[in-house]
Amino acid sequence: MSSVLAAFEMAGLLTGLENGTLTRAVVKDRGSDESALLGASLRYLTQRGLVEESGDAFTLTEYGRDVCRDKGYLVWLVGGYGEPLRRMDAFLSGEKRYGVDYPRDGRWVADGAAMLGRKDVVPHALRLLEGVEFDHAVDLGCGNARFLLTVCSRFGASGTGVDISPEACAEADKAVRAAGLTDKVRVVRGDAGDLSAIPSLGETQLMITFFLLHEILAQGRDALVAYLSDMAERLPQGARLLIAEVRPPAAGENRPWFTPEFTLVHALMRQTLLDAKGWSAALADGGFTVREVLEDDMPGGILILAERTR
Ligand SMILES: C[S@@+](CC[C@H](N)C(=O)[O-])C[C@H]1O[C@@H](n2cnc3c(N)ncnc32)[C@H](O)[C@@H]1O
Structure with a gap:
């Protein structure tokens, strides 16, 4: 869930959920692969209780708004440190070293x-x-x-x-x-x-x-x-x-x-x-x-x- 929300913010899509401008038409207008993944991500966020459909638009639920107040922390962690955290196994085994390999973004x-x-x-x-x-x-x-x-x-x-x-x-x-x-x-x-x-x-x-x-x-x-x-x-x-x-x-x-x-x-x-x-x-x-x-x-x-x- 953190990765999806951080990705929405980093791709400039979270604002659309915050202000109700992410509509079905906007989703459809994207290339076919992006449109399918965006649709699936919105369904996932809906199933998790963060997003709801209101008329033609996708918006944040109250719970979604609550979680997204901390979007800076999610972007910092997932966007900034996602890569080195994913590679922690190599740091733990001593094969790789942070700073030389897999730096933060x-x-x-x-x-x-x-x-x-x-x-x-x-x-x-x-x-x-x-x-x-x-x-x-x-x-x-x-x-x-x-x-x-x-x-x-x-x-x-x-x-x-x-x-x-x-x-x-x-x-x-x-x-x-x-x-x-x-x-x-x-x-x-x-x-x-x-x-x-x-x-x-x-x-x-x-x-x-x-x-x-x-x-x-x-x-x-x-x-x-x-x-x-x-x-x-x-x-x-x-x-x-x-x-x-x-x-x-x-x-x-x-x-x-x-x-x-x-x-x-x-x-x-x-x-x-x-x-x-x-x-x-x-x-x-x-x-x-x-x-x-x-x-x-x-x-x-x-x-x-x-x-x-x-
Ligand atoms: C966590 S960020 C904070 C950025 C900013 N001060 C803020 O509060 O929004 C830390 C920043 O320090 C920078 N930084 C780390 N080591 C540095 C160094 N030796 N010299 C200059 N900048 C450095 C990083 O590139 C990063 O942009």
Whole structure:
């Protein structure tokens, strides 16, 4: 069911179910193979109670709407990590290694993260930024740059987005053009691990890292602290660092939703996660003082606003 719903979203068909424009005529208009598979998928979703026919259109049932509210998580998992998860047998037997073989899909990791973030993380993050003064923001691991664009439009700032994935950068470039912000926001393809290659850090009053720092932590806590210290040195005094991460499931938590999956997927990439206390300690060691920590609506999601104080 997750694969079918994620596929509908990724193929641009879910909106039709959400707004009632996926009609029998639309299904029939496709090539014969696509039309047959689309018909079969709609029947399957109907049998599963997610879709119903209303007049000539296929629409989501109440249960379907409920499930599809989490479509960002489905796209992130199925679209982003479907391939490496399918190949887990080869990783478990040691025949193949994640990173060399069967990587994740950068476009859908970025799009899924942005989709789930828009609903569950962004409103909290924007509230945290209300008291912060900045005229230039850098977003490390910007994905499709939707958050950076929102921040720059809302607060009238300029911005630079950095991402290592060519697919994510292509989506980000498209989003910048669509927002009409090419004069204010630029996207740079590069490794956020190398801060010396990132332009204008000395004039950056806001640094954003959403779901990026655990990639640095994969090299060990010392590497993370060295990275934060390097960042602190390059930023002006008083600059803010806004971090979104997901904590691992807490001990004794009864079958939490999502955090075990998030933790496992990152273990597959040889990455570990920290809780808010762990991040705060690493930030302090790296020259930042934590100003605010809050839980957002993402299961296990934490937002940390820190200030460069050293
Ligand atoms: C889970 S996505 C989050 C995207 C975006 N920050 C958001 O919240 O929607 C993580 C992003 O970090 C990028 N990334 C991972 N390692 C990176 C690195 N070393 N340098 C730059 N980007 C990196 C990935 O390509 C991906 O787009």
